[in-house]
Amino acid sequence: MVRFTAVGLRYPSPDGRAGPEALSDLTFTLPEGSFTWLLGASGAGKSSVLRLMHLAQLPTRGELEVLDTLVRPERRAALPALRRRIGVVFQDFRLLPYLSAFDNVALPLRLAGRSESSLRPDVTEMLRWVGLQGKELSLPQQLSGGEQQRVAIARAVVTRPALLVADEPTGNLDSLQARRLLALLTQMNRLGTTVVVATHSEELVAQFPAPALVLDGGRVVHHG
Template sequence: MVRFEAVGLRYPGGGPHSGSWGPEALVDVTFALPQGSFTWLLGPSGAGKSSVLRLMHLALRPTRGEVEVLGLRTAQARRAALPPVRRRIGVVFQDFRLLPYLSAFDNVALPLRLAGQPEGTLRGDVTEMLRWVGLGNRADALPPELSGGEQQRIAIARAVVHRPALLVADEPTGNLDTHQARRLLALLREMNRLGTTVVVATHDEDLVARFPAPSLLLRDGRLHDLDAARGLDQADAEEQPDG
C-alpha cells in the first residue's frame, strides 16, 4: 500500500529557482504499511512528519530513494500518472482548508464534482457522509458559522466522501478539545474498519494511548525504534536532578 525505501528529502534552500538546497528534512527513511492498516506517525514539531505525509499524498517527490503509493513508484513517475492516484487518497489538514464561501454540503461535494460525478448521484453520497460525521443538520451552514470541531468533521467528510484507499491526516486534532479529538479519532478508526488505510500524524500521547495502533517515530528526519526511544526518554528524565 505504502512503501518508503531509503528516502531522502531536501527543500530548496534559497527559493525554488535559486539552485541551492537546504539540509535533508528526511534521512534514509524506510518502512512499509500494509493495506487496511492504521498507523500513528509520531514525533516532535519539526521532526519531518508533514514531509512524510506530503510524500504519501503525492504533493512531493523524494530527493533520493523510492516512494511507492498504491502501486505507483513516484520518484520517476510521469506527471500524468499522478492525478489518478491522488484521487484515491484523502487528506485531512490541521487547518481544515474549507472554502469559506461554500456551504458544508458543497465543501463535501467538491471532490465528487471535480471527479465528474453527476449531481443526481452525489447528493445522496454527500448527505450520507454528513450524517456519518453527525452534521446532517448543518448542510447549509458556511464554515465561519461552524465551530472548530464541526469544521474538522466537515474536513473529514470531504476527505472520505470518495471512499479513498488511503487517508492521511496531519495533526487533525491540534485545534480541538479532548472530547472533539476523541470523536474525530473514532471516525477515523471507523473508516479504517471499513477498509481504508489510515495514517495519522500527531504528538498527542493521550490519543495514542487511548487508540493503540502500530506507530512510526520520527526525530530529526530519521525513523527511530519507538520502544528504544521511550526507554532513553525515561532514562533522561530519571537523571534530571530534583528541583
C-alpha cells in the same frame, strides 16, 4: 500499500540551491488496511512524510511506492489519478469559506466528474456519518472548530479513498471532539481504508492503541 525505501527529501533553499535533507534514509512499509500513528517532536519530519504519502512532494532520492504504484518524476502524468485515491485531512481544515458544508464535501466528487444526482446521496450520508445532519447549508464561519474539522473529514473520505492521511487533525479540538474524530477515523479504517495520523497527543495514542512510526531528525527511530 505504502512503501519507502531509502527515501531522502530536500527542500530548495531561498537561493534556489538544494538545502539540507529534511528526511534521510526512510525505509518502512505500511500494510494495506493498517492504522498507523506518525509520532515525533516538532520538526521531526512528520509533515514532510505525509506530503510524500499524499504526493504533494516527490522524494529527492530513494523509492516511494503508494497504492502499489512506484512514484517517479517521469510519470507525473499518472499522479492526478493516484491522488484521487488518497484523502487528506489538514489541521487548519482548508475549507472554502464561500461554500456551504454540503458543497465543501461535494467538491472532490464534482472535480471527479460525478453528476449532481449521483453525488447528492453520498454527500448527505457522509455529513450524517460525521454528525452534521441539519448543517448542510451552513458556511464554515457559521460552524464551530469541531464541526469544521468534521466537514474536512467528510470531504476527505467522501470519495472512499484507499489511503487517508491526517496531519495533526486534533490540534484545534478539545479532548471530547478529538476522541470523536479519532473514532471516525478508526471506523473508516475498519471499513478497509489505510489510515496514517500524525499527532503530538500522547493521550490519544494511549486511548487508541496502534502501531507507530516514530521520527527524530528526519529519520525513522521506531516502527512497530
